Amino acid sequence: MIRLTMKIIETLVIGVLGGYIFSLGNLPLPWVLGPMGFVMLWQVLSKRQMIWPTSFKNGGLLFLGIYFGLYFTKNTFISVWPYLLPFLVITFLLILASIVNSTFVTRWIKVDKVTSAFGSIPGGLSEMVAASESLRANSSLVAIFQTVRLLTVLFLVPFIIVHSFTNDQGINGVDLFHSFTLELSWAYWLFIVPILFGVYFRTKLPAGIVIIPLTITAILNVGLLELPPLPPLLLIGAQVAVGIGMGKTSL
Numbered sequence: 509m510i511r512l513t514m515k516i517i518e519t520l521v522i523g524v525l526g527g528y529i530f531s532l533g534n535l536p537l538p539w540v541l542g543p544m545g546f547v548m549l550w551q552v553l554s555k556r557q558m559i560w561p562t563s564f565k566n567g568g569l570l571f572l573g574i575y576f577g578l579y580f581t582k583n584t585f586i587s588v589w590p591y592l593l594p595f596l597v598i599t600f601l602l603i604l605a606s607i608v609n610s611t612f613v614t615r616w617i618k619v620d621k622v623t624s625a626f627g628s629i630p631g632g633l634s635e636m637v638a639a640s641e642s643l644r645a646n647s648s649l650v651a652i653f654q655t656v657r658l659l660t661v662l663f664l665v666p667f668i669i670v671h672s673f674t675n676d677q678g679i680n681g682v683d684l685f686h687s688f689t690l691e692l693s694w695a696y697w698l699f700i701v702p703i704l705f706g707v708y709f710r711t712k713l714p715a716g717i718v719i720i721p722l723t724i725t726a727i728l729n730v731g732l733l734e735l736p737p738l739p740p741l742l743l744i745g746a747q748v749a750v751g752i753g754m755g756k757t758s759l
Contacts, residue, residue: 515559522550522558523752527744536655539747540637540754544651547755558756565753566717568746569638570706573718574699575738575746577725585730603629619649627653637754639715647754695736698728 526546530538547558588595610628614621626640627650640650706721713719729735 512559516561519547519558519560519752519756520748522546523748523755527748527751537747539744540751541651541655543748543751544648544755547752548648551756558752560749560752560756562753564749566710568749568753569717570703570710570721571738571742571746572638572750573706573721574702574725575743576718577702577722578729578735578737580726580729581734582730606630620645623649624653626650630657638718638750641754642715642717647757651754695733698735699725701728 523543523546526542526544527539528542530542530545535541547560550556551558606629607625610624611621613619613624613628619627622643623640623645626636626643626645629636631639631654636654637647637651641647702721702724705724706717709720710717725735
């Protein structure tokens with residue numbers, strides 16, 4: 509039991525170290541890709557098998573689903589509603605084009621069609637990796653494909669917008685590391701609802717451990733009241749848990 513605990517602590521330390529180093533380098537999704545990369549490298553270089561319980565990774569995915577669900581608010585739906593149909597049509601065409609492109613990729617490189625599809629669709633990196641894992645695709649390749657896409661977008665889109673659509677020399681950045689004060693409120697107890705639904709229905713549909721809490725959280729946030737934000741440290745912990753799980757099972 510002690511040896512197992514020490515193995516888990518070793519894996520956690522390697523993962524947190526990777527996330528911290530990636531965050532210092534301002535790399536995308538540092539607390540997911542950092543732990544994933546460092547755990548992969550540590551297993552290869554040290555030839556040691558890391559131990560990370562599946563329940564830890566599932567817990568991280570569950571809280572990430574809640575975090576994604578908090579993006580849905582009444583104001584969001586009010587703003588989007590007049591343009592909902594065009595958005596749906598364009599999104600469907602974009603997904604269709606991505607799937608078609610992914611089939612051509614499988615002819616050039618040795619990768620299965622499911623992995624290629626998730627790596628080609630322009631979705632969020634964490635969401636696509638979580639969904640690909642539920643369908644037993646190669647989540648590490650999906651993470652790499654999505655990271656390349658993300659880096660390309662981050663470098664090209666701001667440059668194009670600044671030089672083509674604005675007269676300013678630059679765009680004011682947004683402070684991503686805002687302050688957070690945890691206020692004791694009964695609203696935090698509502699998070700138990702998406703947690704219970706996510707755990708119970710996690711096997712009922714692909715990526716259910718993410719989609720179910722996301723959906724329930726969105727319904728609560730829009731229909732009842734505005735839920736409080738999750739503590740940043742909890743979000744970092746969830747990402748580290750997911751990143752370590754991805755890195756451990758990628759080899």
